[in-house]
Amino acid sequence: MQLKGAFKMKKFVSLLLALMMALGMTALAEESKDQLARIQEKGEIVIATEGTWAPWTYTDENGNLVGFDVEIATAIAEKLGVKATFVTVEWDGILAGIDSGRYDIAANGIDVTEQRSEKYNFSTPYAFNRTALVVRGDNEDIKSFEDLKGKKTTNSIASTYMILAEEFGAEVVGVDTLEQTIMQVLTGRADATLNSEVSIADYMQKRPDANIKIVALTEEANLVAIPTRKTDDSASLLEAINQAIAELREEGKLSEISMKYFGRDITAETVGEAAE
Secondary structure, three states, X not given: OHHHHHHHHHHHHHHHHHHHHHHHHHHHHHHHOOHHHHHHHHOEEEXXXXXXXXXXXXXXXXXXXEOHHXXXXXXXXXXXXXXXXXXXXXXXXXXXXXXXXXXXXXXXXXXXXXXXXXXXXXXXXXXXXXXXXXXXXXXXXXXXXXXXXXXXXXXXXXXXXXXXXXXXXXXXXEEOOHHHHHHHHHOOOOOXXXXXXXXXXXXXXXXXXXXXXXXXXXXXXXXXXXXXXXXXXHHHHHHHHHHHHHHHHHOOHHHHXXXXXXXXXXXXXXXXXHOO
């Protein structure tokens, strides 16, 4: 009886070890797949976006997530053969989520900067966007970016606009949304704000009575692109995204989406020269 029990135990241990080995090999095989393969196997790509920055990414009157970036990212996902799953998150959590693997990519009018390029790989640009310097309508003290020294501005924390304002010597007050940004300027709690030229133009078009004005624009346009993790297993994903952007540009889809949301083609590299 004891020998029979020992045999059964030995058989059980052998089966358990075989199962553990099989599970380990499955996990190893899963790890060996690159990010694009995992996304296509899952059938979805997870995309981080704010959802509060019209007309780039925002919620319409029916509660649907819409905007230039939403349509661009959805079109890219279709080219990859997967579903676009959007997750709305505050700006300062977007890139952190890319780091942790919580999101595959982000689409939020993200400018390519030298500092960001050290940590992330960026796709080829799909939009070109200048920075506008905005003040209250009766403000005559600020007429150029150089006038920001010693003044108070308001912007999203860690945004390109916050960094630029600080480079010109401004003290920056952090906010979360464009609405909050404009309200800070209108109430005098901030002297100015820096933001996307097209976002400000859209805001002023929808609210013609808003007491704000654009007093300066950067000479060169910022490059807007899709960030991915800077890892070896993300190389094929970046390549696929670049191919998708190239096809969408050639098909005229980028231009079509831009005209829908901005009334101009910000996907052309000459946008910085043509937009006034």
